[in-house]
Amino acid sequence: MARVPTAERRLQFVRSAARVIAQDGLAAATTRRIAAEAEAPLASLHYCFRSKDELLQEVYYYLSRDYAQSLPPVAASDAGLKAVVLAHARRVWERMLAEPHEQVTTFELLLRRFRVDADEQPKALAMNRSMYEGWVKSTCALFESAAVGAGEEVPANLELAARLFISGIDGISMQHLADPDPARSAALVEMLASAVAGSFTYSADAQAS
Template sequence: MRSTPKSAETRARIIEGAIRSLETHGIAEVTTRRIAAAANVQLATLHYHFDSKEALLLAVLDRLNAAMIEALRQIGRDLAIEARLDALIRASWRHVTSTRDKQIAQIELTLFALRSVGTQWLAARQYEAYVAVYADLLIDGIELPRAEAERAALALGRFILCGLDGLILQSFSLRDEAAAQAGIDALAVAARDHFRRLTATPHA
């Protein structure tokens, strides 16, 4: 299908309608008819742009990923590395807590991608995209040879993402803001400690 400004706008409206439907109803109850209504388009128009519900939901996951990545890219690269680690974790958490319904939809969509035949790659791509952004934001200031610095930055990215994923589930389940904040503080301390271990000079 040839893309035009109008078709791109319609496609974006459909994706936003799908996000609103997911936030309201959850993936189990979302249908293409319900999404079309939320997007204020005809069902035939939706199917013209997306040949299946699965294709649309995967486009939604891409959109949600992009929003998180854009929020992370606002972190200042001029900060010292440990301050940047702290800022990255806290910026991630601000985005999570300000988009709670979208985060739940994203969790559902990730599980959907893992369960659906042929779409597991999207869950992996989502994870790798987050880790790559973290690593890109952290590599400057890691005073190691380039290859070692890249490995350390990726390890830090995985560490941060692992901690955030656990805190998201804990926070959304328990709804205890004090516990969530304590968890973020602890993750920031642990990330700084992990950075120091990863970049420590081996003893002779």
């Protein structure tokens, strides 16, 4: 049997952990269960990750820091900020529909800090912050690049607008997972993109007020 490269095996375990957490909950996501999902030896998992916490940290990264890199490209760089906001909303939603377990796993991980002992809560909170920082950073970078590429001014409230975008996607995802309605959810995603595009403020606006 051909040997699987370590980097490939690590990603295999991370993806398997995300599926297990979505299917069975965080408490049931033991290393043995994750290895079985990956159809790989438990010893291989322990070779790739020193602990379950390290594996969970990589799942956080996979769903936040690395998330944007796995999405299809957006519109051309000169399409303008509003067009890119809409294109980004659509591609994020398409990913949610294709891989709904990722969103379920995300919610499970974010709620983890309420399910651990008091001495573990600071670490869990830090992991939550790192997840949101990954999303905010990638979203801000995309929106700023779109504005600069089109010769537009970068909004003064770029980070808040990015957080509004992320909050909206989270909320629509939660509603859709609880009560699926593809047409309604698609309309909400379009409305979210329009709302975010309309929320941008600029330095001239601040001076005029």
